[in-house]
Structures are given as structure tokens and as C-alpha cells.
Amino acid sequence: MSDPHNTTPTADDPHGVRKDLDGTGLLLVVFVAVLGLALANVGISMKMGPTKYTLVVQMAIATVQAGLVAYYFMHLRHGDKVVILTALSSLFWMGILFVLFMADYLTRFWVVG
Amino acid sequence: MANAHASPVLKHHFEDLGQQHACERLGMWMFLATEILFFGGLFAAYTIYRMLYPHEFEIASSFMDRKIATVNTVFLITSSLTMTLAIRCAKLGDRAGLIRNLILTVALGTAFMVMKGFEYAHEFHENLAPGKLFRAEYAKATESVAKLSPAAAAEYFKADAASAHPAHAHWAAELALKNKAGADEVVDSGKVQMFLCFYFVMTGIHGIHIIVGLGCILWLVYEAATGGIPPENYSTVEVVSLYWHLVDAIWLFLMPLLYLAGAGMGH
Numbered sequence: 001m002s003d004p005h006n007t008t009p010t011a012d013d014p015h016g017v018r019k020d021l022d023g024t025g026l027l028l029v030v031f032v033a034v035l036g037l038a039l040a041n042v043g044i045s046m047k048m049g050p051t052k053y054t055l056v057v058q059m060a061i062a063t064v065q066a067g068l069v070a071y072y073f074m075h076l077r078h079g080d081k082v083v084i085l086t087a088l089s090s091l092f093w094m095g096i097l098f099v100l101f102m103a104d105y106l107t108r109f110w111v112v113g
Numbered sequence: 114m115a116n117a118h119a120s121p122v123l124k125h126h127f128e129d130l131g132q133q134h135a136c137e138r139l140g141m142w143m144f145l146a147t148e149i150l151f152f153g154g155l156f157a158a159y160t161i162y163r164m165l166y167p168h169e170f171e172i173a174s175s176f177m178d179r180k181i182a183t184v185n186t187v188f189l190i191t192s193s194l195t196m197t198l199a200i201r202c203a204k205l206g207d208r209a210g211l212i213r214n215l216i217l218t219v220a221l222g223t224a225f226m227v228m229k230g231f232e233y234a235h236e237f238h239e240n241l242a243p244g245k246l247f248r249a250e251y252a253k254a255t256e257s258v259a260k261l262s263p264a265a266a267a268e269y270f271k272a273d274a275a276s277a278h279p280a281h282a283h284w285a286a287e288l289a290l291k292n293k294a295g296a297d298e299v300v301d302s303g304k305v306q307m308f309l310c311f312y313f314v315m316t317g318i319h320g321i322h323i324i325v326g327l328g329c330i331l332w333l334v335y336e337a338a339t340g341g342i343p344p345e346n347y348s349t350v351e352v353v354s355l356y357w358h359l360v361d362a363i364w365l366f367l368m369p370l371l372y373l374a375g376a377g378m379g380h
Contacts, residue, residue: 027201034190080135080138083138086146090147097157098160
């Protein structure tokens, strides 16, 4: 977590913008991981076929991929508290959307009494 | 502290560059939150319909072109890497590297859209689009085998597919054959079209986002080429990259939901 005001100027970086510079090695590792997971998702789906667990596995892989993209490529790892809060709030609101939708559609066929 | 190193990039209403960058990032993230909710509505609707018609959604998904989708996934993930490298170059003051990475990102995004164009063209050529086209193609295949036994119908479609100019699209033959085997319609063609509606709307809206992103990145190329992105203005590249990565992340969910739902069904 970084303080946005805490820039440390140096001779070759007078505005302190290199404080959170990404290493190319790390970016390449994340790239290979996200790409590998994408290809794994295709391979596993082809092998499993449509079973009741396929969607769960696919969504788990996609979530890990999106997490890596958000944390490393979208710089949430250097994010201010308020940025992380904003990112999480979108998931929170989407959670409400899904919960209310499901509470309706999943219970429509229930027999009461 | 940073005021001691004042920059023309610093807007007068900010205390220092750190505060300005933080505000720019926050503004973009707030916009992205609304984008996530926008796509969230589509994902929620898809979830309900897939839950109601799982069989039709899996069969319809098996008609999609997984090869193109996989290649497109590679394009988008690679473009996310080049976009992030562009931020690194911007911070280091490497203008040539910045422009090179931005152009690579544009090239990969354009390649994605070109492939998507080929995919849509093929689908429309095969009449695999909800509405009149779908109904006519499906009705033609059904009528051709109406008086045949399921085994004879299978032979008919096999011979048709092997001919130089097949009379029936592969998907229509397969759907007609599946419904020929059962007494009632085993696969509801209306629900297959519902999947196709989701497919075209979700990939279409995603494609529009890609085009908007490409426009923004081209603007960055112009700014970088004309000296508008000194190291202290790297956040201009960063906010565009946030949008680009979100579009990439959304594709990572669209890919399994639309293309892999029916993977491994033998097509």
C-alpha cells in the first residue's frame, strides 16, 4: 500500500515516478501464468466435456486469471486504499445483483406448505 | 515536497503530482466499477438462462469457433503485457519504447477485431444468427430428412457434408439429427437462438469496448510522438491501460462462458 503523496525525488527521477516501477521479469512471469491458465482452461474443458463441475472449474480458472491481471497489470498491488475499496465495491454490488437475481429464479419452483 | 520540482504536467488544483496521479487512477477505477456492473447485468442474465436451458446452451456453444477464440485470447493477453510494458517505458522516459509497445498493443487489438470479423462473417455465412436466418436454415435441414429414418438422415447429412457444396450448414444438420432421434424435439431451437442472442450481444459490446480502447491508445501514440507524455505524465498511459486490462479480463470470462460451455462434445 503506497501513500500517493510520498514521492521520493532523486537526481535521475525528479518527480519520483519510478517508485513502483514494474520489473520486466515479473511482468513476463504474470503474462506466462495468465496465458498458461487460458490454454489450460481450453484443454481441461475439452477433456472434461460438459459435466456439472465444468463450469465451476472454468470460472475458478478465469477468476484466478482476472485476479492476476488486476493485481499485477492493473497495479492493485501498489493501489491506494481508496482504489482497492472502489475495485472491491464493484464486486460487492455485483454480488448483490447476483444474490437478488438468484433468490428469485432459484426459488420460483419451490413448493411451499 | 514535489512542488520544489514543479512540472507543466501538474494541474493547478492539485497539491502535487502524487495527488494528481492518485486522483486520475481513482477516477478511472470508479468508471471501471460502473463498467463491471454494466457487464455484470449481462453475466447475470446469461447465468439465469444457462441455468434454465443448460442443454441447449451447451449444444449451441459447441457450434462456436474455439480455434479463433483461443487465438484471440492469446492476442488479448499479449496486448495486456505490451500495455503494461508501455507504462514502464513511460516512467523511464523511454519514448521509443513507449511508442513501440503502444503500437504493438494496437496491432494485437486490431488483430483481435479482424479475427472477430472473420468469425462473425463465417457465422452469418452459415446462417448461425438468431431470427430469420436461423429459422430458415434449420427448417431446410429438418424438411430434407422429414421422411427419412434417423439412420438414413445421418447418412444423408454425412454425404451432404462431404460434397463440394453442402446444401446444409453443419450446425443445422446436427440439430436436425438430434431432434430426429427423439419423439419430441430434444433440443429446443428457440433456446439455441437465445444462446446466440447472448453470444452476439456480449461479444458485440465487448468488441465496441475494444474499438474504443484502440482509439484511446492511438491517441496515446500521438501524444507520445509529440512529446506530450514525459515521465511525470505516465499516469495518462496508466489510466488507458486500466481500461484495456478490464476489457481483457472480461474476455477471460466470456471465453469459457460462450466458447467452452460445449467444449468436448465432439465438434
